[in-house]
Amino acid sequence: NKKRNPDFNQILYEKIKKNLIKIFQQVPKKDELIWIGDFKKDGSYPIHKSYKKSKWAISPGIGNSTTFEEELVKNGISVTMLDLEKYKPKNLLKAYPEFCEFIPKFISSENSEDTISLKELINEKNSNDGILQIDIEGSEWKLLRDTSIDVIKKASILIIELHNFHELILPSQAEDKIKVLEKILNNYTV
DSSP, rough: OOOOOOHHHHHHHHHHHHHHHHHHOOOOGGEEEESSSOOTSEEESEGGGGGGGGEEEEOOOOOOOHHHHHHHHHTTTTEEEEEEEGOOOOHHHHOOOEEEEEEEEESSSSSSSSSSEEEHHHHHHSSSEEEEEEOOOOOOHHHHHSSSSSHTTTEEEEEOOOOOOOGGGGHHHHHHHHHHHHHHTTTOOO
């Protein structure tokens, strides 16, 4: 690809290098993070130990495993879960009805018949002491790109599982993904 567009490649390389250095300089000490969720399945995440101070959480794309969300609920954190109706966590909703909400839609930057906007969900919360956990199998890039950082920042803790990093080598994808990374890194510490 250097023969096709060497200037783009150099700019891309410098942006990636700058962001990776920023990420690694901010990584918290090992004793500041804990893992919650089911380690045997997808659905466990590292989170800063201060998470118990949070009032609410939004967790789209829950799938079959809700052990992460259950741990939040056990600590008095109200959780809004989103996914297809077939993933509705009936046992969790029954055990903790005052702390759980399930919306059978996908999260998006806009409302539609099948989606609900992140902005609407966050604006329903009455504090900025929240957790936004995003593991939506590649759709996180568009969601983060299209949602205002002022909306996202209403969550004090942001957990994102980023997919499709291999697309950073594609000029058609790289610039967009780097802007998303910069948007997050300019407003959150890793």
